[in-house]
Structures are given as C-alpha cells and as structure tokens.
Amino acid sequence: MSSRGKEQVGANLQQQQHHFSNNELESRGLLIGGLGHTNTQDMWTREACTSAKSVGLLERKQARACRATPDVMPSLVQAAKDTSIVCQQAFRHRRWNCSSIERAPDYTPELLTGTREQAFVYAMSAAAAVWRLARGCALGSLAACSCATPPRKEPPSPSALMSPSSFTTMSVSFDTLSIKNSFKWGGCGDDVRSASRIAKRFLQGAAPLGTGATAKFMHAINMHNNRAGRRAVEQSLTLECKCHGVSGSCSVRTCWRGLGASGPSAAGSRLLHRYATAAEVRPKGSGGRLPPLYHHDSLLYTTKSPDYCLPDKKRGSLGTIGRQCNGSSSGYEGCEYLCCGRGHVTRTENILERCDCKYISCCYVRCKTCRRVIQTYECN
Known part of the structure; x- marks a missing residue:
C-alpha cells in the first residue's frame, strides 16, 4: 500500500474521533454502523485497524480480527452503509424512522437499552455483513473463501422450477422437492456459510464487560439477534439456473444457490416482519442467561420502547413534531x-x-x- 493510501485511511479515521467508556464500546462491539462513515475504497492495513480501534470504531477483538483479515473490511464498510439504508427505508413512515443510525458510532439510548429497535438494527447489521461477505467470496475478493460447496441434494426438476410457488422460472426456494433430471450443480454459489462464520467472528467477538448478570443478559440478547440476522440471509438463498442446449432447448441446466440481485433488503424484509413479532424476555435466574423458549429466528428485546411521539433524550426519542405525513392514509404514514x-x-x-x-x-x-x-x- 502506498504511503498516500495509508495517510488517507488515517485521515478518514481521525475524522471519526470519539471517546467512549468500556461499557459503551462493548455495546457497540456487535455493530458495524460506525464503519459506514469511512470510504469503501480505503485500503485497510494493520495500522488502519489499530487506528480504527483508537477512535472507537472497533473494539479490541474486532481490531484483532481486522489485522488478521484486512481484506474483509471493505465488505463490512459497505455492509454498514447497507444497514443504514435498509433500516431508514423500512421505517421511513413510522414514528421511529431510524434516522438516529446516522449518528453511529455515537448511538442514542434506543439503540443501547435493549429495545425492539435495537434488536432490528443488530440483526440487520449482521445480515448486511453476511450478504456483503458472501458476495465478496463469490467475486474472489476475499482470501478466506470463494464459491460455495455444491449441495449434496440434486437440483429440482424442470417441472418444479415452473411451479406456482417459485418467484420466477429461474429462481426458486432451495427446499423444493427434487427428482433425478438433466440438472447439474455448477456456477459459483454464494458461500453464505463461510460469510456467516466471518461475520460472527467479527460481530460477536467481544465478551461482556463486567461480571453483572445484567451485562451478561444484554450481551446474550445482542448475540441472539445477530444470529437471527445471519439466519435471515441463509433463508434468502434461492436456486438460480442457466440453460444449455441447442436452439434454446434447455436440455441441461446448471444450477447454484445464490442471493439474487435484491441485496440485503431481502433479509431486511424478513427482519421487519420479525420486528413486529419480537418477544420480550427476562433473564432466567441470576446467571444472565436467556430462557430456552425462543426460536433462533425470533428477535428479542428486554426494554419496552417509548412511543416516539415527543422528544425524550433519555430514551432516544426524537418525537414527530414537524414530520410530514399523509393526510389521506390510515396507515403508519397517516x-x-x-x-x-x-x-x-x-x-x-x-x-x-x-x-x-x-x-x-x-x-x-x-x-x-x-x-x-x-x-x-x-x-x-
């Protein structure tokens, strides 16, 4: 890397200068929002990773992972931008419109106290990271992964691909019933499994600071919501195929599992539905553990959200005074x-x-x- 490139990374990171307590850094350790203010074209080096830690964009274990695999950082920077875009798009008509995510990494209380909104942002942050890393794997820009290993199951039959349950004739759910046919696995599938492993190591590396049950419980909730976000991307995989044959006969089709062209918003749609059905939890006993009653896909929260009608800095509410609304709608934007x-x-x-x-x-x-x-x- 040129000295000019190093200087540019350093300058960009210095613009993000913040000073946080240890507890605040741990709370932000499972998010990547602060990286969204950096440039996706920046060249990341070991020195840049250390600088990112010093200004509060990375916590200790994240900086260590960054130094070990700096090539993943551009994907994570883009994922942070994706998280902001998807969140603000999903909530643009609601009382809480996710505008506070732009303050990352200086998050407001509603993203630090265990609310539904925090659950969504943590899950979306993990989902965007997995999506970008999986695409990086398939494009060959990451050293730790490449194309996905072909599944052991045979691809679906041509008749299954044409079923009403498919989104298009070329993109269907992977769990469609299959029979022996002229299909074969090929192409370059998105390696969501490796991407999920990398994202988990980066986003969940931090251990809860302090020995209190409350800190451990909050950390357990954050890790659960991160996992729900990663699973949302895994569930967004579809079967994509390409025809081969004389005169378009499609006598043979090569198929692979891919994430399509919709971007992280596909996972965001799943998570928005789970936001509406999120479950409130309380710690089990004094160990700060989650009660074993909730599905891995559920979003969990521990603090009831404010109604976001009036400004309340202590709870992270900006209020809706001055917001534009729709005079003819009875929905959220009404x-x-x-x-x-x-x-x-x-x-x-x-x-x-x-x-x-x-x-x-x-x-x-x-x-x-x-x-x-x-x-x-x-x-x-």
Missing part, C-alpha cells in the same frame, strides 16, 4: 398515527411548470405554463 393525535397543519403551494410541450419544425419546442397545486401535511 397523520392520525404519525402525529400521535396532536393534529397537523396543511400547507398549500402553487407551482408553475412547463406542460403540453410540442415540437415545432425540427428543433424548437413550444410549451404552455401550467399551475399545479401541491398539498403537504406537517405534524403539530
């Missing part, structure tokens, strides 16, 4: 829900714009001027 019953202000704006444009001769356009009325609704 003024009744988003404004928490406080009412809203309707604003009307007249906009003049070109309209009814027509070509005159070869290269002249004549347009009329039209008036358009726009109404916006803003919460009191």
Whole structure:
C-alpha cells in the first residue's frame, strides 16, 4: 500500500474521533454502523485497524480480527452503509424512522437499552455483513473463501422450477422437492456459510464487560439477534439456473444457490416482519442467561420502547413534531398515527411548470405554463 493510501485511511479515521467508556464500546462491539462513515475504497492495513480501534470504531477483538483479515473490511464498510439504508427505508413512515443510525458510532439510548429497535438494527447489521461477505467470496475478493460447496441434494426438476410457488422460472426456494433430471450443480454459489462464520467472528467477538448478570443478559440478547440476522440471509438463498442446449432447448441446466440481485433488503424484509413479532424476555435466574423458549429466528428485546411521539433524550426519542405525513392514509404514514393525535397543519403551494410541450419544425419546442397545486401535511 502506498504511503498516500495509508495517510488517507488515517485521515478518514481521525475524522471519526470519539471517546467512549468500556461499557459503551462493548455495546457497540456487535455493530458495524460506525464503519459506514469511512470510504469503501480505503485500503485497510494493520495500522488502519489499530487506528480504527483508537477512535472507537472497533473494539479490541474486532481490531484483532481486522489485522488478521484486512481484506474483509471493505465488505463490512459497505455492509454498514447497507444497514443504514435498509433500516431508514423500512421505517421511513413510522414514528421511529431510524434516522438516529446516522449518528453511529455515537448511538442514542434506543439503540443501547435493549429495545425492539435495537434488536432490528443488530440483526440487520449482521445480515448486511453476511450478504456483503458472501458476495465478496463469490467475486474472489476475499482470501478466506470463494464459491460455495455444491449441495449434496440434486437440483429440482424442470417441472418444479415452473411451479406456482417459485418467484420466477429461474429462481426458486432451495427446499423444493427434487427428482433425478438433466440438472447439474455448477456456477459459483454464494458461500453464505463461510460469510456467516466471518461475520460472527467479527460481530460477536467481544465478551461482556463486567461480571453483572445484567451485562451478561444484554450481551446474550445482542448475540441472539445477530444470529437471527445471519439466519435471515441463509433463508434468502434461492436456486438460480442457466440453460444449455441447442436452439434454446434447455436440455441441461446448471444450477447454484445464490442471493439474487435484491441485496440485503431481502433479509431486511424478513427482519421487519420479525420486528413486529419480537418477544420480550427476562433473564432466567441470576446467571444472565436467556430462557430456552425462543426460536433462533425470533428477535428479542428486554426494554419496552417509548412511543416516539415527543422528544425524550433519555430514551432516544426524537418525537414527530414537524414530520410530514399523509393526510389521506390510515396507515403508519397517516397523520392520525404519525402525529400521535396532536393534529397537523396543511400547507398549500402553487407551482408553475412547463406542460403540453410540442415540437415545432425540427428543433424548437413550444410549451404552455401550467399551475399545479401541491398539498403537504406537517405534524403539530
């Protein structure tokens, strides 16, 4: 790496300078949000990993993993950006709209106290990391992995690929029933298993600081939600196939398991559903352990969320005063829900714009001027 490249990484990391207590660093140790403010094109070296630890972007064991495998860092940086994008897209119409994730790694209380929102962000962070790492494996940009090992089960039959249960004729759920046919495993499948292992080592390397049962319990919840996020990516794998044959006869198809082109948002959709059905948990006994009652796919939380209607810094609520809402909707984006019953202000704006444009001769356009009325609704 050139000295200029090292200097650029150092400069970017110095811009992220923060000072955290040990407990705060441990809370952030299972997230990668702070990396989203760095450049995906930065060259990561052992020195850059140490610098990232010194400014609070990585905790101790993460910095050690970074120094051992610096080639995974661009994927994790992009995953941090993905987490922010998917989260804000998923919650854009709700009272909590995930805007606070942009403050990473200086997270606000709702992402540190065991709420539903923390559960989603931790799971989404892990899901985005697995997705980006799996793509890096398939593209050959990571030394620790490459293409996925072909499954032992035979690919589904042509009739199964055309079944109504498939998303398209070329992409179906992997658990479709199969019979012997002219299919064969090939291509380069996404190695989600290796990607999940790398993400787990990076995101769950930190041990709970302190000996208290509360700290151990919170750590156990965070690790559970990380695992739920990784599993959401595994469940997003679909069967992708390519036809071979004369004149499009498709006499042979080569198939592989892939994540498709939808990006981490596919896992985000699964996790948003699980956010709505998240389970509240309490520690079992005094050991800080999770009660063995919950499915691995469930999201868990331990602190009830505020209603996010009014500003409350202690609980991480920004409130909805001044938020734009939809005056004709009864859903989450509707003024009744988003404004928490406080009412809203309707604003009307007249906009003049070109309209009814027509070509005159070869290269002249004549347009009329039209008036358009726009109404916006803003919460009191």
